[in-house]
Amino acid sequence: MRNSSDVLIVGAGVAGLSLALRLGAKGYRVSILQGNEPPPVYRPEMIQPAGLQAMAELGLFKSLEEVSAALVQRFRFDRMGGGPLCQVDYRVLSHATPYALITLPDRVQRLFERSLDACPTVRVHRNVRITELVRQGTQVAGVKAIEGGQEREFSACVTIGADGCGSWVRGALGIRSQVKRYRNGFLGMLVKRPPEFGDLPDQVRYYLGQGQILGLFPCLADRLCLLYMAPADRIPTMGQEGLERVKQHIARVEPSIGDALRTIASWEQVSRLVPMRVRAAKWVADGAALIGDAAHACHPHVAQGTFQAMEDGKALAEVLEDEYVWLWENGNPLVVRLRDRIFRNIGDRPHLLQKVAATEAGIDPSPLTFAERLQALGLCA
Numbered sequence: 001m002r003n004s005s006d007v008l009i010v011g012a013g014v015a016g017l018s019l020a021l022r023l024g025a026k027g028y029r030v031s032i033l034q035g036n037e038p039p040p041v042y043r044p045e046m047i048q049p050a051g052l053q054a055m056a057e058l059g060l061f062k063s064l065e066e067v068s069a070a071l072v073q074r075f076r077f078d079r080m081g082g083g084p085l086c087q088v089d090y091r092v093l094s095h096a097t098p099y100a101l102i103t104l105p106d107r108v109q110r111l112f113e114r115s116l117d118a119c120p121t122v123r124v125h126r127n128v129r130i131t132e133l134v135r136q137g138t139q140v141a142g143v144k145a146i147e148g149g150q151e152r153e154f155s156a157c158v159t160i161g162a163d164g165c166g167s168w169v170r171g172a173l174g175i176r177s178q179v180k181r182y183r184n185g186f187l188g189m190l191v192k193r194p195p196e197f198g199d200l201p202d203q204v205r206y207y208l209g210q211g212q213i214l215g216l217f218p219c220l221a222d223r224l225c226l227l228y229m230a231p232a233d234r235i236p237t238m239g240q241e242g243l244e245r246v247k248q249h250i251a252r253v254e255p256s257i258g259d260a261l262r263t264i265a266s267w268e269q270v271s272r273l274v275p276m277r278v279r280a281a282k283w284v285a286d287g288a289a290l291i292g293d294a295a296h297a298c299h300p301h302v303a304q305g306t307f308q309a310m311e312d313g314k315a316l317a318e319v320l321e322d323e324y325v326w327l328w329e330n331g332n333p334l335v336v337r338l339r340d341r342i343f344r345n346i347g348d349r350p351h352l353l354q355k356v357a358a359t360e361a362g363i364d365p366s367p368l369t370f371a372e373r374l375q376a377l378g379l380c381a
Contacts, residue, residue: 003125005031008142008156010169012124015292015309016162017112021058024119031154032124033145042271043188044217044225044303045105046072046204049090050362051307052097058310063111069103070218073202075360077343080209080253085340086347092354095363099202100303102219104190108306125154133159133172140173140287159288165276167294175290176281181274182299184211185232187246188271191260193224207253208339211331214253224257226250232274243267275299307362338377345378352376 007023009016012034020030047055047064055061077085090098116122125147132144134153142155161169170177197218207214213229228250230238238246243264251258264270278297283290292309346352352372358364374380 002153002155003031005029005123005154005156007031007158007160008154009033009160009162010130010143011161011163011167011292011294012109012113012126013162013164013292013309014108014112014306015294016160017109017116018054018058018310019160019162019291020122021112021115021119024116024122027121030119030122031156032122033128033130033143033154034124034126035129036127040271041105041188042190042225042269043105043186043227043273044102044215044219045108045306046100046102046217046303047108047306048100048303048360048362049093049095049097051304051310052101054307054310058115060111060115063115064101064108067103067107067111068220069101069107070220071099071202072102072204072218073099075204075206077206077208079340080207080212080214082340084347085208085343086353088353088357088360090357090361092350093357093361093363095361098361100361102204102217102225104219104225130168133169138286140285157287161288161290161294162292164293165278165297167278167290169288170280170290170294173285173288173290175285178277178279180277181232182277183232184229185235185272185274186300187226187228187230187235188273189226189228189261189264189269190219191224191226191257191263193218193222194256194260196256197224205254208343210333210336214250216254216257224260226257235272235274238267240266243270273300304362341378342376345376349375 006028007030009020009030009032012032016032020032023030052061055064073090075088077087079085090100116124128145128147130143130145133140134142134144134155140159142153142159144151144153159169161167163169165179205216215227217225219225228246230246247261247264251261276297277299278293278295280290280295283295298308346356352375355368355372368376371380
């Protein structure tokens with residue numbers, strides 16, 4: 001059995017689906033191959049202003065506003081047990097959408113899929129297991145796969161690997177890559193939003209400790225998404241006692257959600273995320289290409305994954321990673337004090353707060369200048 005198309009996309013995440021939308025709108029025949037349906041993911045899907053702009057270009061912005069989502073304009077950073085550090089406010093931005101929207105990943109996924117239903121030249125094949133890369137001479141001509149218990153060949157002029165950090169396509173193409181597994185992972189939980197959060201629905205709260213992070217994200221109409229950082233190598237071995245210890249620590253950091261955490265009774269209600277960084281030696285081969293996390297995955301700090309998937313921006317990934325990850329997660333007491341000093345100095349300088357807001361929002365990814373870095377360190381006025 002054979003299926004022929006102009007473009008074959010392996011992977012049905014935001015990167016692959018957004019590419020399919022653009023090609024389908026131009027009348028290209030597109031086949032999308034998706035593996036088994038993933039389990040529910042209990043983590044926030046934050047779409048920053050730059051991502052909202054990209055979705056508007058895809059004709060999805062109006063539909064996104066109709067999805068149950070929380071509109072967020074403020075990001076508050078507190079020291080665990082030590083009071084406020086600073087607050088980043090998107091309302092200072094000169095942008096059409098000076099806010100972020102937060103929902104769940106499956107809501108965004110379904111939004112793209114519904115839009116693809118209106119593209120008659122695009123077809124999504126689900127529960128497909130790829131077995132082999134097909135070549136004609138040196139050129140990639142498609143893949144062989146098992147669909148519905150039968151082997152099929154999917155041929156195309158171009159084959160796109162949009163299949164995530166552990167990309168099968170990247171490996172089959174023999175493309176060298178550096179894949180880094182970060183030492184810290186995140187536990188995601190979805191709980192009912194406490195009444196105490198009702199007066200500040202537009203605010204994300206980050207609690208930063210010594211090698212510790214807790215993020216509280218308004219999500220949907222009455223839900224709160226929690227992200228709790230934990231050592232990645234310990235996450236798979238945490239039993240029920242480990243889950244209870246995590247809940248107790250979260251409740252100590254933010255007592256108002258203690259009651260809501262009682263609904264989290266098992267690991268089936270917790271998502272486990274281990275961030276990866278991928279840097280491929282090249283993104284193209286004869287008849288094939290890589291996009292999204294398959295080509296250049298970055299750390300989820302600052303929540304630019306959706307925008308990066310749509311824009312496929314390597315430069316943005318490098319800016320976010322180099323500027324934030326090492327400083328945020330460090331457990332060295334000296335570095336932690338330096339980090340807190342930087343946050344406080346930024347919080348005292350409106351022009352630096354605006355610069356940070358523009359960077360986080362993806363509007364202006366240019367790093368701080370040398371003079372601005374000195375100001376953030378408190379070494380000059």
